[in-house]
Amino acid sequence: MSDGPLAIIAGSGALPWEAAEVIAPRRKVVVFALAEEATIPDALPDNVTVERRSYGEIGKARKAALTLGATDLLFLGAIRARPDFRKIAGDWETVKLVPRILRAVVGGDDTIVRNVLALFEAEGFRIVTVADAAPELLAPVGTLGRHSPAEHHEADIALGLSFLDAVSPFDMGQAVVVVDGRVVAMEGAEGTDAMLARCKDMRGSRRVRAATGRGVLVKRAKRGQDMRADVPVVGADTVANTVSAGLGGVVVGAGETILAGRAATIAAADKAGVFVVGR
Numbered sequence: 001m002s003d004g005p006l007a008i009i010a011g012s013g014a015l016p017w018e019a020a021e022v023i024a025p026r027r028k029v030v031v032f033a034l035a036e037e038a039t040i041p042d043a044l045p046d047n048v049t050v051e052r053r054s055y056g057e058i059g060k061a062r063k064a065a066l067t068l069g070a071t072d073l074l075f076l077g078a079i080r081a082r083p084d085f086r087k088i089a090g091d092w093e094t095v096k097l098v099p100r101i102l103r104a105v106v107g108g109d110d111t112i113v114r115n116v117l118a119l120f121e122a123e124g125f126r127i128v129t130v131a132d133a134a135p136e137l138l139a140p141v142g143t144l145g146r147h148s149p150a151e152h153h154e155a156d157i158a159l160g161l162s163f164l165d166a167v168s169p170f171d172m173g174q175a176v177v178v179v180d181g182r183v184v185a186m187e188g189a190e191g192t193d194a195m196l197a198r199c200k201d202m203r204g205s206r207r208v209r210a211a212t213g214r215g216v217l218v219k220r221a222k223r224g225q226d227m228r229a230d231v232p233v234v235g236a237d238t239v240a241n242t243v244s245a246g247l248g249g250v251v252v253g254a255g256e257t258i259l260a261g262r263a264a265t266i267a268a269a270d271k272a273g274v275f276v277v278g279r
Contacts, residue, residue, distance in 0.1 A: 005030050006133060007070035007125075009061075011077025012037040015233060015260050019076050019134045020048045030070050032061045037079060062123055073125040074133050075229045117228055127228040130258060137262075139234070139278040141254040145266040147275040149249060153216055155181060157251050160218030161279065168223035174232045177247065179215030184208050192219060192234075196241040203246050212246045213274075220253030220279075227256065235260035236268040239276065249275030 005028040010016035016038065020029045024047040033040050035054040044050065053061045065073070117127050130137055149157060156178040163176050163183055173187025177199050184202060187195045196217065202208040208215075219232050234252050242250050249269070252259070257278070259265055269276045 003027070004069035004071060006072045006074060006128070007032060007065045007068075008074045008076055010034060010038045011075075011079045012039070013077050013260075014041075015137075015258065016076040017041050017044070018260065019074065019130070019137060021045055022134050022136050024048050030065065030068055032065070034077075034079075038077060062120075066124060071125055072128050072133070073120060074128050074130070076130070117226065129227045130231055131227065131255070137258045137260070139252045139254050139257045139259040139276075141278045144259070144262075144276045144278065145270045147249065147269065147273060149216070149251075149275050149277060152180070152214065153248050153275075156216045157218060157277075157279065159183070160216060160251065161220070164218060164220055165223055168225075171222075174222060175217060175219040177215060177217055177245070179208055179210050179247070184215070187219075192217075192238060193241050196238075196245045196247075199245040199247070200241075210246070213248045215245075215247045216249055216251055217242050217245075217247055218251045219257060220251075221256040232257040233260050234258070234265065234276070236264045239265055239268040239272065239274065243272045243274055247274070249277065251277050251279055254278030 006023055008016050008020060008029060008031045010031050010033045016031060016033075020031055021044075023029050024045040027047075029048045031048060031050045033050055033052045035052050038052075040050055040052065051061065051064060065071070120127060159181060160176045160178040160183075163178070163186075164174070167186070173192075173195070175187040175192045175195060176183060177185040177195065185195050185199050199208065203210070217238070219234055221227060221232055232253065234250060234257055238250060255278075266276060
């Protein structure tokens, strides 16, 4: 990475700001907060500055980052809906990029990610990963917190990991729920929390007949996934929804899954009596 400032393109949620806080002691951070997505915290470290930009100001953001020498770029935070570029009037810098932007947002989720990253790279940026810029955010190998998987959980974990490996080529989700040797749900476009809500409903309707505490959530990056964007994330909300779904715990891909709000996430798991494990 360069010695200049790091630019973060911030979507929704707390994660971009958590990353900025851990990176700031090492280098200056410029956060480009997407106006349609990001909520800027009231307090930020001294070494962090913020520029709020809409989708229609991509060109201005590009020019500002290059002017500041912020050629290392990190994408973080959720994008809750695909931008409708037909509604963007934009500035002249953005207008010049519109044909390339439109070409970039064609295809499946992974294709779009690769196309958008290539667009920024062609403009002189280096796209960095969380492992490059903020490795502290990634889940380590091993048991986090007081609780460990039972023997019956281990069989479900092995099946979940194998299942995710098998479906990776199909550009599907990053998470699966396995209960007593049966895959009962896979993450789709709705996201992990909505998948867990489905599992809770299935238990309530007796379509899944298992005691509370049986089954696991397994979440990891797809094989061959570009780790510069769309990195799997697990946090305290994930733990709460895992508990609501009646599962015994959460397994994440070590070194490839962000553990957002680590202390709060582990504390939530400890209090609920469920495990969080990096594999």
